[in-house]
Every structure is written in structure tokens, then in C-alpha cells.
Amino acid sequence: MCGIFGYVGDRPCREFILTALKALEYRGYDSAGIATISSKGKISFVKKKGKVANLDDLLSSLPAENTVGLGHTRWATHGVVSDRNAHPHVSQKFAIIHNGIIDNYLELKESLSSSGFSFETETDTEVILKLLEKNYSKELGIEKALLKTVSSLMGSFALGVMVLDCPEVLYILREKSPLIIGQGQGENLFASDLVALAPYTKNFFFLEDGQFARIKKDSIEIKNFDGSVCHPKVVNLSDYELSTNSKGSYEHFMLKEIYEQERIVSSHIEMFYDLAFEKQRELGVGLKDIDLSKYRQLVMVGCGSAYYAACVGQYTLEKHFRIPVSVFLSSEFHQRKMHVGSDTLVLAVSQSGETADTLAACEYAKSTGATIIAVCNTPYSSLTRLADFTMYIQAGTEIGVASTKAFTATLLALMTLSYSFAKKLGTLESDELSKLIQNLKALPEKIKDVLSCAPQYKELAGKYSNCGNFLFMGRGHLFPIALEGALKLKEISYCHAEGYAGGELKHGPISLVTEELPIVAICPTGVFYKKMFSNMEEVAARQGCIIAVAPRENKEVKGIAETVLHCPDVDDPFLQALVSNITLQFFAYYVALKLGRHIDQPRNLAKSVTVE
Numbered sequence: 001m002c003g004i005f006g007y008v009g010d011r012p013c014r015e016f017i018l019t020a021l022k023a024l025e026y027r028g029y030d031s032a033g034i035a036t037i038s039s040k041g042k043i044s045f046v047k048k049k050g051k052v053a054n055l056d057d058l059l060s061s062l063p064a065e066n067t068v069g070l071g072h073t074r075w076a077t078h079g080v081v082s083d084r085n086a087h088p089h090v091s092q093k094f095a096i097i098h099n100g101i102i103d104n105y106l107e108l109k110e111s112l113s114s115s116g117f118s119f120e121t122e123t124d125t126e127v128i129l130k131l132l133e134k135n136y137s138k139e140l141g142i143e144k145a146l147l148k149t150v151s152s153l154m155g156s157f158a159l160g161v162m163v164l165d166c167p168e169v170l171y172i173l174r175e176k177s178p179l180i181i182g183q184g185q186g187e188n189l190f191a192s193d194l195v196a197l198a199p200y201t202k203n204f205f206f207l208e209d210g211q212f213a214r215i216k217k218d219s220i221e222i223k224n225f226d227g228s229v230c231h232p233k234v235v236n237l238s239d240y241e242l243s244t245n246s247k248g249s250y251e252h253f254m255l256k257e258i259y260e261q262e263r264i265v266s267s268h269i270e271m272f273y274d275l276a277f278e279k280q281r282e283l284g285v286g287l288k289d290i291d292l293s294k295y296r297q298l299v300m301v302g303c304g305s306a307y308y309a310a311c312v313g314q315y316t317l318e319k320h321f322r323i324p325v326s327v328f329l330s331s332e333f334h335q336r337k338m339h340v341g342s343d344t345l346v347l348a349v350s351q352s353g354e355t356a357d358t359l360a361a362c363e364y365a366k367s368t369g370a371t372i373i374a375v376c377n378t379p380y381s382s383l384t385r386l387a388d389f390t391m392y393i394q395a396g397t398e399i400g401v402a403s404t405k406a407f408t409a410t411l412l413a414l415m416t417l418s419y420s421f422a423k424k425l426g427t428l429e430s431d432e433l434s435k436l437i438q439n440l441k442a443l444p445e446k447i448k449d450v451l452s453c454a455p456q457y458k459e460l461a462g463k464y465s466n467c468g469n470f471l472f473m474g475r476g477h478l479f480p481i482a483l484e485g486a487l488k489l490k491e492i493s494y495c496h497a498e499g500y501a502g503g504e505l506k507h508g509p510i511s512l513v514t515e516e517l518p519i520v521a522i523c524p525t526g527v528f529y530k531k532m533f534s535n536m537e538e539v540a541a542r543q544g545c546i547i548a549v550a551p552r553e554n555k556e557v558k559g560i561a562e563t564v565l566h567c568p569d570v571d572d573p574f575l576q577a578l579v580s581n582i583t584l585q586f587f588a589y590y591v592a593l594k595l596g597r598h599i600d601q602p603r604n605l606a607k608s609v610t611v612e
């Protein structure tokens, strides 16, 4: 969470930093701030609670001529959302910005307070500032003071520091939070993320944990925390493309991204399948050569929607791998110190590739000798750099905080991995691929069908916007879709929603059934249809209110449900999950729209969860 950015060069930088912060805003939008320094060493700053745009009117109070500065967009961890707790934190000698969490900040604060330091904010970051003040002297020099300071810190940090005594330099330090340097011509920049740097340069240094850098307009020095000099190679990403950050004619990025799914599905099919010859194309270099015979277990990890996508993927991977396949929430996986080792293949699912828990899970698994395959949307992210192999989901930049197209693209990637590996392992049944191909041929039309129902979904979902609680139900592949549908609804509408496996209804949740509680039953005509229909009957018998996700032609469902959200039948449970989920994305979107929520930036959330 939190986006950080810094610039040192010859260009007046205040507008420049503001633009970068707008690109980083998806990482947090609780408050934002900018500090710049004059060539004589005067630090000026502005900071404000709320969105980055709140700085627009304050910018003119920063000196127009300053060419060195820092910017921050905050997702609050310690301390309420307020102007005061916004970054940069500035003292007489320093300005600092921070992404991460200092776990031992209370102990440090106590000890600094007893040495006479007073605190103006409730943030953990201010502790770093005060430590730096305590440690710094002209004799010791800034570098040693910074290293002494970080040696006291426990937790994660990407820090940017501006120093009154050397106004032409920016210092940055990294431990478990992403930090990238962009090398320009006569100017250099740094940021948490490539999106803020890519408009200005194609040459980057990716800082590793335990490294820091001294950045001037014409030089970049990178060292380890032990003081030894590093000579990392510059990474040239001339092929890195920034997707446009425009909503086009759509009211929200989320809606645009829902519609993009048709194209994403079609290009995935084109890239990985030869429909005419009913063949699957080879995976990219690395993945296609992986020796699968040595693995005795497959473990999938992810958080939030990525975890639910993994849960859907588990069904097909289990069938094809014929070894135990388990799915874990990343946080639980690394905290439990699971039994994994060199016979374990880990599929780490993450849109951003920066989710702290997923990275920690992979670091732990890697330390035991496990092999990591990242299933990821973001090239050059921390996860793809850590993993042994990557399957890119190719969804394009996802801007809406609630994941939509990335979820769908992840399902496709897991499906394709599963079939490719089955072929390698010889576990693919003879007509299985040809059945899949038939279904893939029909898939874009099914998605088009769902997209064309948007006006009906809008009308139907609108009827339920005043219901504060919802229960989602599905079976088999559609159980994780019930969980994902509930998550989507709660994160953007703020309505309470829970997902359950249909088989669990009678084991507790049925006591919630009343006329007031809409039960969203995902009920296409497939293997679980009869059992789901029984669940719906049980709800109807208790005067419960049913919203069925089912084909509009199904008269039986129409007869029992208060509302049918049309979703076509798909003759493959995995692809059915993918298609049904799009119907639920629309449902969540239109409930939230009716309630007037901040759909693309829901309260308290951030797109990239970079702290554990």
C-alpha cells in the first residue's frame, strides 16, 4: 500500500510529482503529499487528507523552480486518516516518505520519547524521522546515520529521504517493500511501481531487500546495508507498454474492465489454442520445459480474489496432476510454516505481483527448495522476479480496485496450465482436449450474451440495493464463485455478503433465511443443478427470497426464484464458473452504482496490498 515517488533533475518538479502520484493512487487514497527542496536546502511541503486531486489547489504554494522532490499517496496503517498523519513527514533537516510497516515502532517511540523526542503524528513513519534526527550529525554523515536508523527497524519499508544538508541528493532504502529507480538523462527518479516511471524512461534498477541508493541527477550509487557497493545491471524495458488510463465512455474503470473480458478471453484462446486443428499451443520458454515428474504435491497460494481463482483452478489441476493439490490463503500458508520442499510445486496467484503475504509465502516456500510458478498480470513485479517461472495472465493493467478481468484471465491461465501439464504428464484423456476446444469455440458468444444483459442486470440489481445482507450459494466449481460474488458485492457496495457451498446451507446458514435476505443461488443446468435446485426449494419453503443465476429459459428456476439473473449454460464446469462470475460482477456493480458508492476506489481498500 502507499505509493512513493521521487525526482531529481533539472525540471521544475511539483507538477511532475503530482502526475506521478495520480498514477500511483491505486496503491492508497487516504491522503497525499509532496515535498520539494531548493538548491539552498529549504524544504517546502504540502499534504492533504483524501485523494491526490486534493493537492491540485495547494501546489502553487510550493516553489515553482525546485527540481528535487518527493511524493506520497497513503493507505493508512498507523494513525487515522488526517492531514497531520499524511506524508511527507518533515523536520528541520529531513523530509521522508515511507511505504511499509514498522513492527517495533511502539518500543522505538517509547525509547525516543524518554530521550526527549516529541511526536506530532500517530504514524510509525515519524519514528524513523526522529531516529534519523537522533542518529545524524555532520561528522557521522547521512549515509551512516541512515544505516544506523534502518538497523533499528523491524518490519517492511521503502523509504525516500531528502536531506537539508545535501539538497541535490535523494536517498532511498528498501526492505520488503518495492522500490524501483528510473534512470533518465540528466535526471533520475524512483517509485514503488513502474507505472509512475515508465512515461519518463525505459531504464530501471530494481532495488533488492537490504539495499539503498544515493541518487543525484547524473549518478546512481547502489549499496547493501553493510556498506558494500552493488553493481546491478540496468534493466532496459523498451517493450514495456503502459496501457492507457482512460475510462473511455464508461462510467467507471470497473465497468470498462468487465466489458474487456470478451476480448481477453478471445485473445487467450487465440494465443494458446489452435481451434481449427483442435490443438493446444506450447507454453512459453521455461514453462514448457519444466520437469513435472519430481513433484509430489502442488500448493496454490493467493489472497482475496486471487485465492478464489486458485480455488476454482484447484478442480482442474487436481484432475490433471493426480497428486495432492491444496490451496492456501498466502498469509495462513507462511504463518503455518507448511510442509513443503523440493518435491513441491507452488502456484502463486497474484494480479499485482506485489501482495506482501503472497511474496512472503513464496519466500518461505523457496527457502525450503520448492519451485514457484507465478500466475501474474504484472511484468517485472516482485513476484515474477522471485518466481522460477511465470505464466502471465495478460489482462492488461487493471485500474478498478475490485478485480474483474484479472480474475477471469487468471482462471484462463490456470486452465491452460492445467491442460498443458496434463499433456506433458500423459494424464489427458483422449477426447478431453477436443471437448475443451469445442467449449472454447463457444465461449466468446456466451460472454457476449452475458454482456448484452447489462441493462436487465441494472434494473434487477437496483431492486436489491436496499438489502443490507446477502448470501451467495454455489456448488463444485461454483462454490468459489459464490465466495467471489460475495466479496465483489461487499467490497464495492459495502453490503454484507457471505458465500457458502450449497451443501452447507442446512448446517447453519438456513437459520438466516427470511423474506428480507436475498439468497443468490448460482444454478446453471449442470452436474449440480438438481442439488442446487433442492437448496432453492428449501429456501422457498421458508419464504426466502431467491435471486437465481441461471439461464432465462429455465422455467423451473423462474417458477421458484423472485429474480433470475440470466447466465447461459456452458457445457464445462470450469468455463461455467468463468461465465457465471461475470453475471455476478454486473450484479455487484449495479447494486453499488444505485447506492452511489466510489466503485473504482472503494473506502479503505487499495489495489496492491504491500504490507502483511
Ligand code: F6R
Pocket: 303, 304, 305, 306, 307, 349, 350, 351, 352, 353, 354, 355, 358, 401, 402, 403, 404, 487, 488, 491, 607, 608, 609
Ligand atoms: C478483490 C481484490 C483483492 C485482490 C487481493 C490480491 O476484488 O482485488 O481481493 O484480489 O488483494 O491481490 P493480488 O492479486 O494483486 O495479489
